[in-house]
């Protein structure tokens with residue numbers, strides 16, 4: 001089986017899958033929020049705060065940005081979406097490929113992916129603090 005880089009999206013396209021964009025709980029770092037707000041979206045149109053962090057909002061059970069089976073902001077999507085199905089398991093205290101992805105065996109995790117995940121976790125552990133004034137609310 002050909003393995004694909006996490007951010008290639010190849011298995012997703014091959015299987016026409018957008019499962020992880022349904023009932024998403026994807027976290028947003030302040031870098032993600034800044035990037036998306038700059039596209040012209042207001043923060044509260046695409047995000048909501050739960051469990052102390054900003055997450056992508058679902059509309060009718062689907063990610064706000066999901067259009068058909070495509071992401072409307074694919075080039076600008078959050079870091080968590082670029083890394084998925086690589087996630088950090090809080091209980092096991094290690095990175096793993098998420099069992100919820102039906103095609104996780106088709107992805108390959110490379111050194112850079114783990115570094116990127118650690119970077120994102122560091123930003124989130126800073127409390128997702130951001131200057132509200134830099135957002136269009």
Ligand code: SF4
Nearest residue numbers: 012017018019020101
């Ligand atoms: S669930 Fe897995 S295969 Fe499906 S869209 Fe998400 S990452 Fe891609």
